Amino acid sequence: MRIPPPTPNTPERNPAASPMPTRARVRSDTWVVYEPVDRSLARLVAPLRADPRHSGVVCDIDGTLAPIVATPDEAQVIPEALRALERLTQTYVLVACVTGRPAAQARRMVPVDAVAISGNHGLEVWRDGAVHLAPQAAKYVQPIAEALQLVRNDGLLPELGCHIEDKGITFTVHYRGSPRADHAHRYLETQIVPQIERAGLASSFGRMVLEVRPPVAVDKGAAVKRLRGRRHITEILFVGDDSSDLDAFREATVRVAVRSPEAPRALLAAADAVVDGPRDVIELLEHLADVG
Numbered sequence: 001m002r003i004p005p006p007t008p009n010t011p012e013r014n015p016a017a018s019p020m021p022t023r024a025r026v027r028s029d030t031w032v033v034y035e036p037v038d039r040s041l042a043r044l045v046a047p048l049r050a051d052p053r054h055s056g057v058v059c060d061i062d063g064t065l066a067p068i069v070a071t072p073d074e075a076q077v078i079p080e081a082l083r084a085l086e087r088l089t090q091t092y093v094l095v096a097c098v099t100g101r102p103a104a105q106a107r108r109m110v111p112v113d114a115v116a117i118s119g120n121h122g123l124e125v126w127r128d129g130a131v132h133l134a135p136q137a138a139k140y141v142q143p144i145a146e147a148l149q150l151v152r153n154d155g156l157l158p159e160l161g162c163h164i165e166d167k168g169i170t171f172t173v174h175y176r177g178s179p180r181a182d183h184a185h186r187y188l189e190t191q192i193v194p195q196i197e198r199a200g201l202a203s204s205f206g207r208m209v210l211e212v213r214p215p216v217a218v219d220k221g222a223a224v225k226r227l228r229g230r231r232h233i234t235e236i237l238f239v240g241d242d243s244s245d246l247d248a249f250r251e252a253t254v255r256v257a258v259r260s261p262e263a264p265r266a267l268l269a270a271a272d273a274v275v276d277g278p279r280d281v282i283e284l285l286e287h288l289a290d291v292g
């Protein structure tokens with residue numbers, strides 16, 4: 001997406017005063033521009049607001065709608081985010097959350113029925129009050145359970161401050177609580193990942209986590225595609241803060257990254273705009289909800 005550099009004293013630099021979202025950094029192929037951001041971001045999402053019946057708004061949860069906290073159990077979606085999502089469902093054809101959390105847990109965190117949920121990085125969807133597993137993942141239920149046991153039996157992980165989260169069809173090793181996160185990361189990389197690979201499973205690092213999952217071609221991008229279905233949707237906004245959100249960017253027309261000290265460079269580089277945290281995401285959602 002190319003965005004021309006601002007020229008002083010044009011109407012664009014001095015638009016009619018209206019509340020706009022948040023500070024963002026706008027990127028283009030040839031220059032980087034710091035604008036009174038809100039305007040840049042507003043311009044990026046203008047096509048969605050112009051045609052909400054053919055537009056989708058899809059967000060990651062942790063680090064995007066819920067601030068990152070010490071352990072995943074403590075995380076909560078900011079109440080204003082839930083309100084904004086609910087408002088969006090009144091006009092936009094698709095409003096969804098795509099997360100690494102299990103779908104049932106995500107549903108509890110975002111208890112707004114009209115907001116679609118895809119969990120476990122696209123391996124699960126929440127439909128008609130129940131979790132539906134991607135068919136190609138079903139045969140990995142047992143291998144994942146065995147790998148989880150293997151990792152739980154590793155005596156050194158607790159000493160390194162690692163915490164293991166059972167997510168059903170996937171599991172996550174968190175090392176945010178580690179006093180030496182670099183040691184924990186190295187141990188996971190050199191000792192645990194090879195065992196995962198030998199078990200025929202896939203793994204990847206995210207924000208202070210190692211995610212272990214079935215080796216199937218399902219990711220957050222596939223999740224967005226599945227949520228979109230056969231509907232005629234011309235614009236999709238995706239907002240996320242971590243490496244796995246890059247996959248979802250593939251299926252979006254407007255890509256917004258949430259900045260943090262842990263934000264992967266590749267995500268920031270691939271984004272059309274970068275916002276500073278969940279509060280800014282809420283401002284953006286509210287702005288999108290203000291249509292007509």
Ligand SMILES: [Mg+2]
Nearest residue numbers: 060062063242
């Ligand atoms: Mg996240």
